[in-house]
């Protein structure tokens with residue numbers, strides 16, 4: 317189990333990571349607002365000025381103008397370079413850690429929708445179905461590539477989705493006014509993870525997601541003073557980690 321770093325591959329992954337990160341910034345802004353991703357070019361959120369190619373170079377455009385819009389001078393949110401950099405790091409890590417070419421392609425394909433889900437849940441408290449639907453076939457392909465069987469994956473995923481739905485229904489009966497224990501999207505994402513992961517890895521994924529969730533919950537309460545926090549980012553980061561670390565796991 318060695319990790320051989322192929323420099324050209326990692327440099328290429330970094331470049332693609334920046335480009336797809338830029339796509340995620342636009343997608344995670346447009347999707348919850350119902351703006352088509354194909355709808356014209358990006359505009360400054362403050363002054364509406366259409367952005368030129370040179371305003372859209374990931375990270376560099378933001379840094380070159382000191383985090384301000386070139387037209388109105390308004391502050392451009394650091395979410396843009398932050399998402400682009402996270403995307404770049406994830407792409408680089410995937411290229412370094414995952415050795416199988418099909419698996420690395422699948423993980424790279426899953427990274428933008430997973431990152432978009434985390435960002436949208438953090439900002440809007442939503443997990444759009446369309447992104448989960450995009451992930452589902454990729455997760456099933458992952459199972460195929462890692463030698464798992466489809467019926468078990470689909471069966472476990474269905475069972476988890478039904479369990480999450482039943483849990484929420486039971487909670488609504490017991491405490492009708494309380495917010496749902498798990499958002500609908502959370503249950504779907506947890507079910508989606510079962511499409512890809514064999515059970516031992518799935519339990520590891522749930523444990524990691526729980527620990528990340530606890531951490532995020534503490535930070536959320538401390539920073540925002542709200543007891544309810546978005547669980548999606550914890551689920552997607554745990555899923556990404558277990559997928560990436562798969563070949564190092566003894567089970």
Ligand SMILES: [Zn+2]
Pocket residue numbers: 360361362363364365385386387388389390
């Ligand atoms: Zn502007």
